[in-house]
Amino acid sequence: MKTQGWASRFLASLAPLAFVLAGSGCADSKSTGDVDTSRASEFGFQTSVRTSLVEEGKRVYLTYCIGCHGEKGDGNGEAARFLSPRPRDFVRANFKFSSTRAGLLPADVDLKRTITDGLKGSSMPGWDLLPARSVDALIAYIKSLSPRWEEQDSASPIPLVNDPYRAIADKTEAIERGKTIYHGFATCWTCHPSYVPEEEINSHLAKMENPTRDVFRDKLFESEGKPNKEGEMIFPPDFHRDFLRSGVQVDDLYRSIAAGITGTAMPTWVDSMTYKSEKTGELLVEPADVWAISYYVHSLMQSRPAKIAEADVSVRERPHRIYQVGEPFEPITIDDDTTTDVDFEED
Numbered sequence: 001m002k003t004q005g006w007a008s009r010f011l012a013s014l015a016p017l018a019f020v021l022a023g024s025g026c027a028d029s030k031s032t033g034d035v036d037t038s039r040a041s042e043f044g045f046q047t048s049v050r051t052s053l054v055e056e057g058k059r060v061y062l063t064y065c066i067g068c069h070g071e072k073g074d075g076n077g078e079a080a081r082f083l084s085p086r087p088r089d090f091v092r093a094n095f096k097f098s099s100t101r102a103g104l105l106p107a108d109v110d111l112k113r114t115i116t117d118g119l120k121g122s123s124m125p126g127w128d129l130l131p132a133r134s135v136d137a138l139i140a141y142i143k144s145l146s147p148r149w150e151e152q153d154s155a156s157p158i159p160l161v162n163d164p165y166r167a168i169a170d171k172t173e174a175i176e177r178g179k180t181i182y183h184g185f186a187t188c189w190t191c192h193p194s195y196v197p198e199e200e201i202n203s204h205l206a207k208m209e210n211p212t213r214d215v216f217r218d219k220l221f222e223s224e225g226k227p228n229k230e231g232e233m234i235f236p237p238d239f240h241r242d243f244l245r246s247g248v249q250v251d252d253l254y255r256s257i258a259a260g261i262t263g264t265a266m267p268t269w270v271d272s273m274t275y276k277s278e279k280t281g282e283l284l285v286e287p288a289d290v291w292a293i294s295y296y297v298h299s300l301m302q303s304r305p306a307k308i309a310e311a312d313v314s315v316r317e318r319p320h321r322i323y324q325v326g327e328p329f330e331p332i333t334i335d336d337d338t339t340t341d342v343d344f345e346e347d
């Protein structure tokens, strides 16, 4: 083919050039006949090979990420004033979604997942068209922006407890168990909505040897806004209608629920899932129950109505303040009374 002919002629024309360059100034290599690649900068056309991953990441970052995450990586890009939640501040490095416990830095696989898949229901797009190397470079660059990455030992991931329901095709048992744990033990409905009426919550509470209640919070069937660490009001998702950020498969739910979500009210569950009955001494709750809750949440998402009524405002459409150009972000003051159950890990 014509192009092949052209290409091989071009390569052939480079051969003497390489010979000349190899011969010029490389006294050591001359004697062995090898080209000294450790001194690649002497060959002008090879310098790009030496560009570090961080520098490459910076280039990609300045092309695609700067508009939201900002020039310094502090989450103050041009578009940030329109966005709720705001873009992550890579200098404070309170990364939310990870396979490590809430409060700890994420693993590289977590950052990779976030960057390629995006965070649904927020303005963070999925960058699945970027080559894998660019994503690795972005991760290297993001990690160069905060000293936290040097201070903290790499955190180990949450334990992956054996899933007792995996091999069983009919998930009814898992879902029923998850419903009981959700309403009766973990009381997820203090932040997320309840999906059963009050009397049924009480029957789940009793089953789990928890005191029943006479009074429940207002708007029990909607989620309750909770401020995050950066002073933004965040609504926990309603699994019947809101997007989840970090994946909707059962394995994703296990990760989000077991690990919790850094800097938000969403706690780490995997460490609190062991409870012995005070009456019989038998295990009433065990770590595998995180799987049961995951199947339950998954079933809630699958039973969404095909079309959501316009009156049902979803998380991303809740009104939020839009700032004027140059106006600094104003964190909401966190009232101690409303956040008694929010226990942030200290930096």
Ligand code: HEC
Pocket: 061, 064, 065, 066, 067, 068, 069, 079, 083, 085, 086, 087, 088, 094, 095, 096, 097, 098, 111, 114, 115, 119, 122, 123, 124, 125, 127, 138, 142, 245
């Ligand atoms: C259109 C705005 C926008 C652009 C462009 C954008 N992001 Fe984001 N990004 C966000 C928002 C908003 C969040 C926070 C979402 C949340 O808190 O739920 C976020 C969060 C993140 C997070 C943190 C996830 C976590 O667990 O806390 C990472 C990492 C990230 N972005 C990387 C990138 C990279 C890399 C690029 C460029 C390739 C990029 N983003 C481009 C808006 C954007």
Ligand code: HEC
Pocket: 096, 182, 186, 187, 188, 189, 190, 191, 192, 226, 228, 234, 235, 236, 237, 243, 244, 245, 246, 247, 253, 256, 257, 261, 264, 265, 266, 267, 269, 293, 297, 341, 342
């Ligand atoms: C103290 C309040 C609180 C409690 C209790 C709580 N959550 Fe959350 N949860 C949150 C908040 C806030 C978010 C939203 C975090 C964000 O996106 O910034 C959230 C998010 C989530 C998500 C979404 C993850 C994603 O990818 O977007 C899941 C799933 C979830 N919670 C499940 C549960 C389950 C199951 C329980 C009970 C075992 C529970 N939560 C208990 C506050 C809570």
